[in-house]
Amino acid sequence: MADSYAFREIEPRWQARWEAERAFRAANPGEPGSAKPPFYVLDFFPYPSGAGLHVGHPLGYIASDIIARYKRMRGFNVLHPMGWDAFGLPAEQYAIETGVHPRETTRRNIETYKRQLRMIGLSYDWERELATCDPSYYRWTQWIFLKIFNSWYDPEHEWTDAAGRTVRGAARPIDRLPIPPDVRSQGESAVRDFQNQHRLAYLAEVPVNWCPALGTVLSNEEVTSEGRSERGNHPVYRRPLRQWMLRITEYADRLLSDLEGLDWPEPIKLMQRNWIGRSEGAYVDFPLESSENVIRVFTTRPDTLYGATYMVLAPEHRLVATITTAEQRAAVNAYVAEARKRSDLERTEVKTKTGVFTGAYAINPVNQRRIPIWIADYVLMGYGTGSIMAVPGSDKRDLEFAETFGLDVVQVVEPPAGVAWRGFEGDGVAVNSPPPGADGGADACVLNGLPTAEAKRRITHWLEERDRGEGTVQYKLRDWLFSRQRYWGEPFPILYRDDGAIIGVDESELPVTLPELDDFRPHASDDPNAEPQTPLSRSGAWTQVTLGGRMHRRELNTMPQWAGSCWYYLRFLDPHNERAFVDPAAERQWLAGAGADGKPKLGGVDLYMGGAEHAVLHLLYARFWHKVLYDLGHVSTPEPFGRLFNQGMITADSFRDERDVYVPAEQVTEGPPARMEIVQRTSEGQSRRQTIETTYYYQGRPVYRSADKMSKSKKNVVNPDAIIAEYGADTLRLYEMSMGPLEKGKPWNTHDIIGVHRFLQRVWRLVVPAETEGTEGRRDEVAQGGVNPKLGDRRDDALERLLHKTIKKVQGDIERFAFNTAIAQMIVWVSEAQKAEHVARDQVERFLRLLAPFAPHVAEELWQRLGGGECLARAAWPEYDEALTVDDSVEIAVQVRGKLRGRITVPAAASDDDVVAAARGLEAVQREIGGQALKRAVVVKGRLVNLIV
C-alpha cells in the first residue's frame, strides 16, 4: 500500500477535531440547535466482551452512522449515542477463573470497544456514554423496578392513549388496588398479602433449571439437550425456587396489537407474535368419575369434544397424586419422578410418546362417556391448564399417543375431499357430534354439518349456558423470571422485614450498590436439593439493614442482564440527570416522533439498528417496561422503537479438517483439487461419512470450507484493527457498505477490499495530484499548493448532468438503506470525472458532500484542502435539479413479438406514434414484419417498444 493517501495520519486527526469541536453533540431542549427537527438514531448497544470487535460487529454501526451523518446534513438535530450493556455473565465467569473483579474486566473491555469504535469514525455523541453497571445508571434501573413493584394491572381500566385509541387495561399504583372487605377485615398482613399477589413484580415458586455444581439457575439456552450445563457439562435439575417474576403476561394483548403500528421488519413482528402466541379457544370442565373434582382443560378445538376419548395430565399436575388409583400408584410415581428430572428441552427430543394410566376416569361433559385419564410429558404444565382432552381423530400428537397405547380413535371432523380424516387438524365439517343413534337427549349439542368455525361457536355457547366451560384466550407468553443467582448484576431494591413483609427500598436510598466481594463463586454442591446460596449471601453486613429499629434482610438475587437494556434508550436522552431517570421535556422532544404512514402515532426511537438475534426477548422486554412507564405517566409514547432495522450477519469462510475440527482460516492455502473423507455429526447426534472435493489445505492436509458466523471457536475472525491499519477506516466503512444489501447476510472477503480502496485513492487523486504530494509528514506543503490543476471553474456539461443524477441516486439509496448501490454510483461519477478534461471545483465539493457520510475522514480532508470552511460534518447536503437528471434523447429497445430486434435513439419527449414509426423504420424490423398491419404496439417511455403483428 505504498502509494495510498495518508489515511493513517488523516483519520485520527479528524477524529480528534470532531471531538474538539463537539461536532456530533445532540441538542436537548433549550440548547442551541434544539429547534431543528429531532432525529434519534440508536444502535443496539453491545456487551463489551473480552475478545473485542470483529469486522462483523460494526456493520450496523456504520450503516446507522451514515444515516446519522446524512440526517445532520439534511438539517436534523440528530441524537446518536453509544453505551455499554455492561452487567453480565462472562465478566463474572472470568472473575471466578482469575480473581480479577468484574468491574475491572468490564472497564478494560469497554476501553477496547470504545477505542475500536472511535477508530471507525462513528459520529457518536460520546458525552452521552453510559454503562449499565454504573451505580448512577442502575440507580434508575432499580427505581423503575420499584415502579413496577409498586403497581398492579387493572384490566378493567379504560382510557385514551397518546395515539388517540381507546385502551382497556393499565398499570396503576398499588395503593389504588381495591381491597375486598373480607380481606381488609383480616387485618394488615392479609391486605399486604393481597397486594403482593397483585403486584407487577411478585415472588413465586417456579420450576427452574437448577445446576448445583455451578450453584446457579440456568436459562433454557444454557442447558444442553442432554440436560447438562452448557458450561462445564454438569447435571441440571428441574426444581421449584422462589423467584421474582414480572407480570408481562398482562400486557400480552397490548404487546401484540401495537406491533401493527410499528415500522419493523415483518419477520421480526411475526416472531414476536409467535412468541406471544395468542390462541382462542375454550376451557372445558371434565367431572371426575369418582370425586367432586373437575379437570379443566384448554382447547382450541371445542368442536371436537365428541371425539375426546381420553385425557392427559402433565406429570406435575396437582391432581395426579389425588386421582391415581392404588394399582397404578407405583407406575405413576416412577413416571413422575423420571419426568421431573428431564428438562423441557429433553422432553421435546423424545420421538415416541410415553405415558402412564392413572387408573382414574373422567366424564365427557357432552356425551357422558367415561374416558380414561393418563399422564404424559407431552402435556406441559406451563401451558393452558396443564391438562388436555385428547382427540386422536383430530390431533396428530394425540393420535400418535392413542396408537401407542391402543386408545379409541373416532372421527368428528370431515376433512375436504381427498384428505384422510385420521389426525386431520384443519378446518372441515363436524360429524358424529353426537354420533348417529346416540341418545343425546333433548339437551344434546348438535354440531353435525357445521363448518369448524361455526361448530366452535355453537359448542362454546352450549358449555357456557350449562356452566361446563367458557370461551377464553391463552398466550404462550409466560411471566418473566426476573432473578438470577449471580453477582455481576443490579441488586434488587427490596428488603424483607423480620415479620415477613416485603418492602421496597425508599427512593431516596437508591442506589442499592453492589457490595464488594473477593470471591464471586456461587456456592456449588453435589446435592441437587441443596438450597441455593447466591454470591451476595456472602457479603456479610451488607445483607442486613436496620430500619426504624427493626431488622431487615436484603434480597440476595440480582436482576438479569436484560434489565439494564430495557430502558437505556431513555437514559441516553438525558444521561446525567440526577433528579430523574429522564427529563420529561427531553423525553417528549426525542421520542414523540411520527407514526409510520397511516398508522397510529406510537412514537419511539426514529431508527433502531441491530441484529435479529435480539428480535424477541430484548425488544419484547423493553416494550413491556416502556408500556408500564407509559401507563404510570413517566413516558409519553406507547412504544419505545418506532422503526427497527435488522442488518444481516457477516459470515466468513471457516475451514475444518477430516475430523470436523476447525483450523485457523488465515493459515489455509489453496492447492490442487483433492478428495477427502469427512465425518459430520447430524442434528440427531448421528455421524455421517461423506467424501467431498476440496482445494484448500492447512499444513499440507486437505481441509474443507463452509461459511460461518465469525467466532473465535470457528477460527475465522477478522479483526477491524488489522483492516484499518492496512487500508484505513474509510475503506473499511465503504467495504462493509458495498458488500451487498444491508439486511442480507453476506460473506466477508478480504481480497475484495482493495476495490473500494482504489476508489478512495482515485477520489484523492482528483484533488491532490501525485507530483505535489509529499510524504505523510509533509502535509502542510501539500495543503498550500497541492490542488489538482485540472480543477477550475469550467464545467463539463455531461459531468454536471451525471453529478445531478448521482446526487439523486445517492440520496434515494440512503433513504432506502441501499448503501451498496449508492457507492456504485459514486464510483461511476469519479471515473467520469477522472476522464473529463475539466472538472469544476464546486463539482468536486458537491461530490465530497455526498461521500462524507460514507467516508467522512477523506471527505473532510479534501474538503478542507479545497478551502471548505466549517467541518463537512455540518455542511448541507447538496441539491439536485430534476431537469438535469433526465437526458434529452434516449436509446430504446425495439422488440417484435417480445423478441429484441434492434435499438433506436429518439428524443426523450417523443410521442408514442413517433417511437413506433421510428421502430418500424428499422431494417431488422422491416425484415421481420414486412407490410403486415400492427395488431398492437406497447410503448414503455424511455425503455422499449414492442410491436405485435
Add this chain to the structure above:
RNA sequence: GGGCCAGUAGCCCAAUGGCAGAGGCAGGGGACUUAAAAUCCCCACAGUGCGGGUUCGAGUCCCGCCUGGCCCGCCA
C-alpha cells in the same frame, strides 16, 4: 415438523413486470517502469437453481419441487 428469507458471470452483487449488468474482486491483454509495486486503458465471461403457469413481455408475479441460511419446537 412448522415459519421466514435467499438462489443472476469463477466470486461478491445491480436490474419501479420492459434491452440481463450499475459497481467491485479475481482473470487476460496493453500503457508507464531497467524491473516490480502502484496507477491508467482495453477485453472476455452468465441467460438468472429446476418444472409448470399468468402476460405483448418474467430474474422480477403465481403454483410445485431442489439447495442454502435464519428463527421456532409436542403450546392442546
